[in-house]
Amino acid sequence: MDRVASVSTTDTRELDYVAKNVLWNRLISVCEEQANALMRAAFGAIVREAGDLSAGIFNADGEMLAQAVTGTPGHVNTMAASVNAMLNIVPSSTLSDGDVLVTNDPWLGAGHVFDFVVVTPVFVEHKIVAYLASTSHIVDVGGLGWSAEARSVYEEGVTIPVMHLRKRDVINEDLLGIVTANSRVPHEARGDILSLLSCNDTGAKRLDDLMQEYGLCDLCEISNFIFQRSIQGTRAALQLAPNGEYHSELLLDGYDSPITLRARMRIHDEHVEVDLSGSSPAINRGINCPLNYSAAYAAFGIRALLTPQVPNNQASLNAIRISAPPGLVVSAERPAPVSARHVIGQALPDLMFGCLEKALPDQVLAESAGALWTLSLSGTGENPFTSLNVVLGGMGARPTVDGLSTTAFPSGVGAVPVETAEVAAPLIYHSKEFITDSGGAGRFRGGLSQRLEVGSNCGQELNLAAAAFERLNEGPVGRQGGHRGSAGKVFLSNGTRIHDKGFHRIPAGETLVLQTPGGGGFDDPIHRDRSAVKRDLAYGLISEEAATHIYHLNDNNSEE
């Protein structure tokens, strides 16, 4: 990469306390800039709107120092582990200035072949002082495309083992050629991979400026400061949670038969251990989850609840240790299919909350809709297209406030606007509205879910990959006396119900109806503020029946 010498505004000196504070913020900001550049350059509405990406900065030992706030939890911890995993394969001693490494190996990267991780070493005076890493979702890398139908990872697309994407400033066109030859949208795939490379270069340049400004020749001192403060902050936060062992269990619909997720959590003074033993074994469809991705979401849940103010870095992540014996649905091994791994992965925060509720009964939100409902529609024939959107359900009620309606959680993405989706594909969305009574009843109500109706705008037959429609059997659980949110439901206008996660055909002229799950409620509905019940009734968020029989609106004894 280019090295631009600039005049240092300060002399080399030991960093004082304020300077370290500033430097820490600046490192986060470097990552943020990297992530924003990446988001703007991403192809595919779903990635652009969703922010299905992440960016981070690592020290010379491959330990993560800071990470962009923009991005989604699934890429967070996975990327933290990726850098060292990649350096184990291509040792740092063999890297030169201008080199860049890449992989999309699900077990080294972010859990499925769509996610590419790109790592760029930063050299100062011929020595590696840091690495910039970024990951994002590439629209298509061959195989079956987005579905859970593959029987092995080999059918899910082309896997790129860890290798050079650039060697001493020369881009590896051979590699790009392999990706483009395998992709249904070759030019976009190439553009997305180059964007990863380019955003790392931007970050590297910014880091270089920063080090010159502060007269730094390495990041050792700031690393120690960040890690030490993060350990301290984690310890302080964990003191609020009683030490002990806590268990929980969660039942998912699974592909065609139920899947159990089980966790045993041990809270210690300075770290939390989770063992996922006892969860169902991996299956032969692509909703299995590699352990790195399971760990990413499990850690997200624990950190969001216990240590939200501690920024993501090696030390704050080291405090959360997730393990599982190999071969489970949460720790699938190659060659298990893993395309729709988020179906399992995104259920893990709720599983963690289940353990944490036993430690902190009044402080844990109810279960949420969980996995993103990925709406993958395609058409063939004269008018071929593929369209990807997400359809969100309700978030669980929080201990002091209602759950958020139709909002992604734990994922950090958002939905593609209807107008944008209809510009991109010959579809017509007929409705997208809240479902009355879908939010679990409680003193604090679960977030409402939505009913979305969509079809072809030209009477075309459509194909649907139903891989991510989860929680069709039972809605998310409430806590502390709160009720369940509504279960999801998927059917066609001709009455056909969709129960499994396979491929489905939507005959010409028919429409698809999705009803996402609602969030669970918190605390007994009888304790809900009466004016809130009346408002919900007036707004049509709850029915007359629910107001009377569940919230006991007209029951004088319930007035507080």
Added chain:
Amino acid sequence: MLRVAIDIGGTFTDVVAETEAGLSSIKILTSSKTPETAALAGMSTLLARMSAEWGDVDSLVHGTTLATNALIERKGAKTAIVTTAGFRDVLAMRNEKRFDQYELNIELPTPLIPRPLRFGIQERTLADGSIVARPDDTEIDNLCQQLSQQNVAAVAIGFLHSYRNNINEQYVASRMQDKLGDSVTICQSAEVAGEIREYERFSTVCANAYVRPLMTSYLSRMTSELAQQGFRGSFLMMLSDGSLTTLEQAKRFPVRLIEGGPAGGVALGAHVAKELASNKTLSLDIGGTTAKICFIQNGKPQTSRLFEVARSWRDVKGSGLPVKVPTVELVELGAGGGSIASVDSLGRLKTGPQSAGSVPGPACYNQGGTHATVTDAHLVTGGIAAEGFAEGMIELKKQRASDALKSEVQSALDFASVAEAAAGVIELANETMANAARVHGIELGLDVSSFDLLVSGGGGGIHATRIAEKLGISRIVVPAHAGVGSAVGFLRSPIAFETALSVIETIDAIDCTELNARLQAALIDVRKIVSQAVVQSSVSTSVVAEIRYKGQGLELRIPLLFSAGLQQALQTAQQQFIDQYRLMSGFTLPDVDIELVSLSIAATENSRDKKSAEHVSTSMSSNDQHKIYPTTDAEANLTAQLNADNVTREVFDQRAKSFQSSTVIPRTKLNGDTLQGPIVITETQTTTLVPKTWCVHQSQQGHLVLERQA
């Protein structure tokens, strides 16, 4: 020629009058219930002092935060939205995204229009503009009955894809207007913000409908009172994008007035930049609770077409209501004099974004505030003096500042002295502001270090040099009249109007005949609006294309040049896009289609700007013509004190970790001579610190210019 500008803010109303002899101004408290009362009283006082009559005023330019406050305080009209059946919850669903990943308790903005007043009717337009269902008269009429029964005062109409074809919106609007009568305000989404993305467009039309009755009635009262007083000049309103428009347009699109005040401040910055021949200027306004950043290039502020108003969660980006209208692109951050310093659970020192506001205010105000703030830190480090703060209106207690910093910062972090703790607080505030500028610059592809820094607001002059150092900037401007900067900026703004067309088609596949027809219609529209206020011959128009690789979100703005028709212009723009893309990312994507996302169409008057610039530079050449009325006793005392010779002040130097003696010089005593720091320059509303590595002189227009020495 007598021109008057009125800037009504939440707390203060500024009135500025300009004649060939220069500027006069008055600052008064805003009369919130009937804002015109204070404004007109102020104007009356000012005219009397200038011995001028209402009839002498040639033009009046006005900007107000009234619409903004109505949105923040939810004090607008009872408003309903009529939308495509099946989509009444778009306002509440937003983009279905959380704006903070790790905060589990975030709250989203409450929609302006509650669910019972959100109605769907059967109608549908597709993405290509074709109509698959026309609205039904009976359904419209029944809906009108319901709206009447509920005493709805305003109706927003927002249909899917109306940005592409708004026939259905027009039809429903016109029928509803007939049924409901003229007393009900009706706004159409395609007219207010004709761009793709239903949530942002619906949000904008609702905001417009919500504030329109209030703004219309306010502006009518204002004009009728002005007429009664004998005012016969032109009346123009300041828009968010830094241009002026007619009263009629302001009443139609009041949502475009929202950022008018800050846009005035930026307009002054742009004007000063031109005066000083600064082609690249970073404008930074540091107030009590927030700082605002805007990049100005070649005298033109950066603009955008989307911003947020009324943020619901700790002022976090993403938690407000989106408004899609042209606006100066201000980055607003929670850093100002009132920003609170704290130590978090990780033992990290933080400054802001929480603010002590003006009540209870910083600890040193001695009005019940106990938190250590940036102002407290400045008092302890000697950046500001306890005497004469805010024109003597607030008496500062240094001991309070010192105590707060000691208990909240110094003891928690083992700083050697309270002054070092205070300097740390200031350094972090500086860093927050510098970093926001750095990041925003990068987003825009600008090299911040090549810019001049133009500061305003109470804190501008105190923070300027350190921020400049952090950004590698070597020239700073502290303009004259910064205390009433927005109002002065109104007088420097051109009459203009901008609108946008969504296109979203591959450039090579565009039907240029059809697009040209849409473009010409829009050009006629904007030209007509501007022509109402200026002579037709002096109106010029411009078109900017937003272009991207199909499927990407990285849109570049390329001005279109029409020498040989639209098709040719688009081809040229396409090549420019490729060149710029290569510059930004280091590669291009030759196999990917290039897409025209939208066209922004603007009409601007082009004569007055030049004339007024000349006019101003002569009138402002003598800097003592800026009179601030009324002269208070406090100010008189202050002046006497500042005039005393050889005053010095001890100011803490963050790098040397010790206090250093600085000469105190009142701004009024400066002339064109270059002085070497360390100097403290004082004036009634702010202080400028000139450290020893900087020098300062006053330009002939009366602006302070600080330059860093190599």
